[in-house]
Amino acid sequence: MSNFNYGIDKLTLKKIIALGNDTLQGTLTDKAKTQITSCRKKVETMANGTKAVYGINTGFGPLCDVQITPAQTNKLQENLLITHAVGVGKPIAKELSKLMLILKVHALCQGFSGIRLKVVERILFFIANDLIPVVPEQGSVGASGDLAPLSHLFLPLLGEGEFWIDNNIVPAKDILKKHQLETIQLQAKEGLALINGTQFILAHAVLGLDKMHYLLNLADVTGAMTIEGYQGSQSPFRKELHQIRAYKGNIKVAKRMRNFFKNSENMQTHGACSRVQDPYSMRCIPQVHGASRNAYFHLKKLATIEMNSVTDNPIVLSDTEAISGGNFHGQPLAMALDYAALAASELGNISDRRSYLLLEGKYGLPRLLTDKGGLNSGYMIPQYTTAALVTENKSLCFPPSADSIPTSLGQEDHVSMGSISGRKFNQILGNLEKILAIELMYAAQAVEFRRPLKMSDFLEKNHTIIREKVAKLEEDRILKDDINAMIALVNNREILV
Secondary structure (H helix, E strand, O other): OOEEEOOOOOOOHHHHHHHHOOOOEEEOOHHHHHHHHHHHHHHHHHHOOOOOOOOOOEOOHHHOOOEOOHHHHHHHHHHHHHHHOOOEEEEOOHHHHHHHHHHHHHHHOOOOOOOOHHHHHHHHHHHHOOOEEOOEEEOOOOOOEOHHHHHHHHHHHHOOOEEEEOOEEEEHHHHHHHOOOOOOOOOOOHHHHHHOEOHHHHHHHHHHHHHHHHHHHHHHHHHHHHHHHHOOOOHHHOHHHHHOOOOHHHHHHHHHHHHHOOOOHHHHHOOOOOOOOOOHHHHOHHHHHHHHHHHHHHHHHHHHHHHOOOOOOOEEOOOOOEEOOOOOOOHHHHHHHHHHHHHHHHHHHHHHHHHHHHHOOOOOOOHHHOOOEOOEOOOOOHHHHHHHHHHHHHHOOOOHHHOOOOEHHHOEOOOOOHHHHHHHHHHHHHHHHHHHHHHHHHHHHHHHOOOOOOOOHHHHHHHHHHHOOOOOOOOOOOOHHHHHHHHHHHHOOOOOO
16 A cells, blocks of 8 residues: 655545545655644744734634633633534534545644644544544534534544444544543644634535546446437537537547447447437537536646645744634635536436437337337336436535625624535535436436447446346336436446446
């Protein structure tokens, strides 16, 4: 297993996912330790001085004008975590909490946050021993970062809060006792360093980006198999067409579609048919899927910047200077997450239209994809499900980043709501998995009516994977099991993309 050096190396989407699933090991180098301890000394100098420095020897938010004595500093930092742990709702997935820990450690190790090495090492102990804190899903407004979620994430340092243990929720104090760990007594600046930041928003972006990448590829594959079943045209994917409108996403999708149709007997047999053009949901796959890819590229670029950024507050620069700024504000990610959510929703929207086309009974396909219609309803009803999911996704596309409600007595008067953007992005992706799974089931059925003609080897392999789980529909049967089997193939990423 290779290593990643916290605070030194640059994170990428691939690396953060690998750290999250333990295929990449995070390490703390001597250089990172030096960065941490050097910054800590600067904080201690300011904490013991008489000059008011926000967050180090003052209160927080609207109480920033109240100076705190050195004797009160530790209690102040502990109170910060306790009072800000006000999240509600169901816990986020354990994998998201783990990503939050990893992202926070990387930021702290860069040497601008003023936290003690001891605290960082305790967080690393949690990660190494799969002690992942329980974090409620609601309560962050995305500035000053993700205060409530991050407070819950780090309550276990104080012996408060809970851990996930074998999918059970266990009080942190019991787990600390089991591992013979004393609670951490927070000191100057440390509470702020822990709970200021965008790690909740960013973890949702990371998880969503990883899922969206697969679903973008799957949408292309699904669309290609639908075109095979529909006996549509491959001319809209010609290279010459897309060179003169050279969007990155469009060009990539068109190239993939050309590859999917290589050496397809089925496509070759109707190349000279009298049909002039296909409906947009097939003909415009490069333009629509490509636009969604462009949104993915944009979010990935911004998330990569954020992964390698320091987003707490204040930022410690010297023994006498700690700048109180706004690096914790989630707006850069919030707007891009809303854009990506719309892009994911559109993948489902166009997929549902393709499913509908396969049911119409045109160009040699039987109505509802059954040649025994009347007594049998065939595949009539699963499209109701995709229609419902598509509409649900549309309703989730309102951009939370367009909203702002002042908090903290007006001191924090513009917030990003990026945490809601991140959660909705992942909800839409979850629905998209189901929509694409149903289209793929339809496409596999449509192809059966083109036999004995074969598709490309690549699409035939996928057809075989589907048929190992879902048989051709001959007579009406309960389709719930078939749909769930298709969704499992998508969730487990068993369909080749």
